[in-house]
Amino acid sequence: MSDQVWVFTLGNEVVEGRVVNTNAAFLGRRLSLLGFNVVANVSLRDDVDLISKLLRYALLINPKIIVTTGGLGPTYDDRTLEAVALATGRSLILNNEALRMIKEKYSRAGLPITEDRIKMAKLPSGALPIPNPVGTAPGVWLEHGETIIISLPGVPKELEAMWESWVEPRLRTIAPNKFVVEYSFRVAGVPESSAAPVLKDIMKNYSGIYVKTHPKGHEVRGPLLEVYVMAFGETKDVVGGVLKEVVSKLKMKFEELGGEIID
Amino acid sequence: MSDQVWVFTLGNEVVEGRVVNTNAAFLGRRLSLLGFNVVANVSLRDDVDLISKLLRYALLINPKIIVTTGGLGPTYDDRTLEAVALATGRSLILNNEALRMIKEKYSRAGLPITEDRIKMAKLPSGALPIPNPVGTAPGVWLEHGETIIISLPGVPKELEAMWESWVEPRLRTIAPNKFVVEYSFRVAGVPESSAAPVLKDIMKNYSGIYVKTHPKGHEVRGPLLEVYVMAFGETKDVVGGVLKEVVSKLKMKFEELGGEIID
Numbered sequence: 001m002s003d004q005v006w007v008f009t010l011g012n013e014v015v016e017g018r019v020v021n022t023n024a025a026f027l028g029r030r031l032s033l034l035g036f037n038v039v040a041n042v043s044l045r046d047d048v049d050l051i052s053k054l055l056r057y058a059l060l061i062n063p064k065i066i067v068t069t070g071g072l073g074p075t076y077d078d079r080t081l082e083a084v085a086l087a088t089g090r091s092l093i094l095n096n097e098a099l100r101m102i103k104e105k106y107s108r109a110g111l112p113i114t115e116d117r118i119k120m121a122k123l124p125s126g127a128l129p130i131p132n133p134v135g136t137a138p139g140v141w142l143e144h145g146e147t148i149i150i151s152l153p154g155v156p157k158e159l160e161a162m163w164e165s166w167v168e169p170r171l172r173t174i175a176p177n178k179f180v181v182e183y184s185f186r187v188a189g190v191p192e193s194s195a196a197p198v199l200k201d202i203m204k205n206y207s208g209i210y211v212k213t214h215p216k217g218h219e220v221r222g223p224l225l226e227v228y229v230m231a232f233g234e235t236k237d238v239v240g241g242v243l244k245e246v247v248s249k250l251k252m253k254f255e256e257l258g259g260e261i262i263d
Numbered sequence: 264m265s266d267q268v269w270v271f272t273l274g275n276e277v278v279e280g281r282v283v284n285t286n287a288a289f290l291g292r293r294l295s296l297l298g299f300n301v302v303a304n305v306s307l308r309d310d311v312d313l314i315s316k317l318l319r320y321a322l323l324i325n326p327k328i329i330v331t332t333g334g335l336g337p338t339y340d341d342r343t344l345e346a347v348a349l350a351t352g353r354s355l356i357l358n359n360e361a362l363r364m365i366k367e368k369y370s371r372a373g374l375p376i377t378e379d380r381i382k383m384a385k386l387p388s389g390a391l392p393i394p395n396p397v398g399t400a401p402g403v404w405l406e407h408g409e410t411i412i413i414s415l416p417g418v419p420k421e422l423e424a425m426w427e428s429w430v431e432p433r434l435r436t437i438a439p440n441k442f443v444v445e446y447s448f449r450v451a452g453v454p455e456s457s458a459a460p461v462l463k464d465i466m467k468n469y470s471g472i473y474v475k476t477h478p479k480g481h482e483v484r485g486p487l488l489e490v491y492v493m494a495f496g497e498t499k500d501v502v503g504g505v506l507k508e509v510v511s512k513l514k515m516k517f518e519e520l521g522g523e524i525i526d
Contacts, residue, residue, distance in 0.1 A: 012475065024277075117456045
């Protein structure tokens, strides 16, 4: 299970649909392109008990990485690190480096250090703070058993800045030695249920390949499929070759079924 | 736990971030406005074993409703109903009503019934098919113990049409007797860490209320908070009164902290 990733996007506003979960898409995309196998994205209410239970469930599977977003701020409902501590059997302790980062930001604006500001510097024991170049709450990097737990803020511009500047460069050094290439095209005139046996056949005869059809039209009245093909493997040349072969085979089969390829 | 809902949005394209999960937002919003307590949205790869395990985990909590999206179509990776059957200890059996719905659509277009089309009519035993006015795969309504499991397609326009025409009218009859009202405003000039004690105080002194701040500016250089207030309870008048009182108290406190209210 060494390249498995579980993502947790936390917050009532996410599960209640008051925001669209763009963080899940950002992280899923970035982690997949690094070659990791993102198996789950779990959004949960700001409930320490619930979050820690699901984190513990994920930890049992020994994923390589768990990323959490949200719940690092100063308010009463920002309790993600409490849940991480609970799930990993650690305590929350004042981290001096995190406190220094926070103090620096507030003192520059002439603001004192209050209890609610100190809260953001209480990290699970053994954790490293991740600098936040945009906001104030530091992120957290915690190596626990075989899993790295990375906690980032929920504000997209903070999350993305920390990902780019700090997290992704470190993950590159431990990412699976895997090349991923992808290609999409459209086919008009072939119902998804007619494409199904073609896909099944490809998946049976190739390894390191993934094909999916996304219906964009109407199955019988005006079928239009978006066909997504992904190839992955250890060398760029092999992966590229397999992709090319599969794509041309798919296009040929769809044309035989009366489809029109739209590139 | 009688008003708990778990949502499962299934598909590799979701966890890998190739699409933004608008279905999660649609369902979270609709279910919350009906008065249900959406506690989790779980996105998973198209992996029967993984999906059935997490469904079983959710079922242990006895939620009122589980909604799944995705994986009902004719292709090899559409295996949600297999996972539902596995998680509930049922078998997949050919449902005559579902088969009739599917046959009708294809025969109208002069298309025969193939194995991949029949697949969409194999439902967990005891399930009712939900008509799909837009696409072809029927949805599923399955009452299992104290939980209703509702499986819908992943294509947003199909999901939304089935929700509007069939699912929501039925859920209204079992929705909690709860009124929900909400209000949002913005405050400039108050860092979130200064707002934190105000929120804590409100949450301690009111029940049936939920307050959250979303930072939209910079914590120290130019703080801008979006303040979301939700009130819920059994009668419209009480709920409206509490909301009004809390909102005016919050605005007053934020002004005392030097904030400027932007309605």
